[in-house]
Amino acid sequence: MSAKIYGTPVVQGVAYGTSAWINRPALPPESAPYLPDHVREDEVGRFLEASDAVANGLFEKASHTDGEAAEVLIMTASMATDRAWTKDVSTRIRSGIPALQAVMAATERFVIQFETAGGLMAERVTDLRDVRDRVLARLQGIPEPGIPDLDTPFILLADDLSPADTAGLDPATCLGIATKFGGPTSHTSIISRQLGIPCIVAARGLGEVHNGQAVLLDATQGTISTGIDEDEAAERVRLDRDRATKVSQWSGPARTADGVNIDLLANVADPQSSHRAHDAGLAKGVGLLRTELAFLKTSVEPSVDEQTRIYVEALEPWAGHKVVIRTLDAGSDKPVPYATLRDEPNPALGVRGIRTTGPFPKVLPNQLDAIAVAAMASPEVDVWVMAPMVSTLSEAEWFVSLVAERNETFGVSLKAGIMIEVPATAILIDQFLEVVDFVSIGTNDLTQYTMATDRESADLAEYSDPWQPAPLALIKHIAQAGVRAGKPVGVCGEAAADPLLAAVLVGMGVTSLSMASGAIAGVGALLADHTLDECRTGADAVIGAHDGADARYRVRVALGLLSARG
């Protein structure tokens, strides 16, 4: 019997192999008879010994790992000996609850706290539960949960992966990963990106796949299929290898198969990443300098001189090219200490981006002064500046007037634009385009606000998918308005880094795509294989799509990347 399960692809690639579920022992019963007084202290000792052993084991694993994987392992190890958690468990044991049940109850209390905090904290729930399972295993004298010990290559399936599960994962044996939960920023995604293992998250129906079944994981489409003919599976893996080879060989310049130039730009965060993106040699400039990321740990607003120094350094490699500097997108998921309101009940819908100029009126004028002086010191660089989170025409007009003042005062020619991240702005795009020189679509936030979904929510990854028909319809509306107005429309959200979606965006009329510089070759290689007309056919194919998965499928068929049954 064949079955197809859909999820959100986070690392491209196609793999075929035997499924292997991560082994997780069943949880003990939630309640158990009370402990007599005289054994309670011993039980606390037993728990502390178990949690110490878990932490030590994880620290040990971290010492054999490096990069982000080591960091997340150390963080998980620290959870096992976290004072608040161990104290909560110990107090419960001292009140007579056996260690197993005390560990489960205390963990659930922290899970609720993390989930209530939302965002990145909520994504740490998997780590917390992993620590719980390890301590429970130690207390019961059984092996800690983990990756099955197999000699043959496998496709790893799990509810979600913790860092401890994935440390030491070998891409030679683990061909692909699929999880029921997790989002694009969860550990599963981070680790699979780091290891280059094709990966799909948020595949809710994954439970239908049994251990040991032959599985075709297609993380270009976001599907996990069983019951596929072996020859067909082998052919799809081969085609994907060809794609990967083309990507590794692509060296630009970026153009469609019929020779239409497309600007592929880099997203950077600070001078270091700007230099790295330049040295990688594929980006045609910078499409998004997220200035707030350089100041996330800065408690007092840096002086204009200090900011100027940072911007000059970031501009330095890009003589003869364009660099789009975004003014501070403080607030919500990027809480710059000197420009963020504390304790907002709903920060994503609150004072963020250009709205912070209400409570912090000096910050934007100072930043624009610094950008103008940096542009003056970098005459060879074409400096554009844009404001995030613009939702009204007055904000756009005001921002443009501030930039015009700097152009006059400092004798520079900064172009003034806005990000399109709010549906209100997307809907009225024609009016905004009359005011600004250019726009850049922030698909991460545009999707978040269109779908009414916290972009950080691990539980709602399928809603935060820019392939959803509604954000795609808005993007098309914006791009077509740009074509009519003859003004540049870029995309600088994650959508630009998805090669298939990039072709759709080009087909819609988007003029530049900005992404993490490591993603440029993948996008460039796919565009090189398709004419502008094919990209337009891809853009038309998403009209009427039922959901994100259907939109992906339709575009693959339209671009001839899939047989009708695939």
Ligand code: PEP
């Ligand atoms: C976006 O929202 O798509 C974007 C590029 O901005 P950020 O991800 O920094 O909010």
Ligand code: MG
């Ligand atoms: Mg944004």
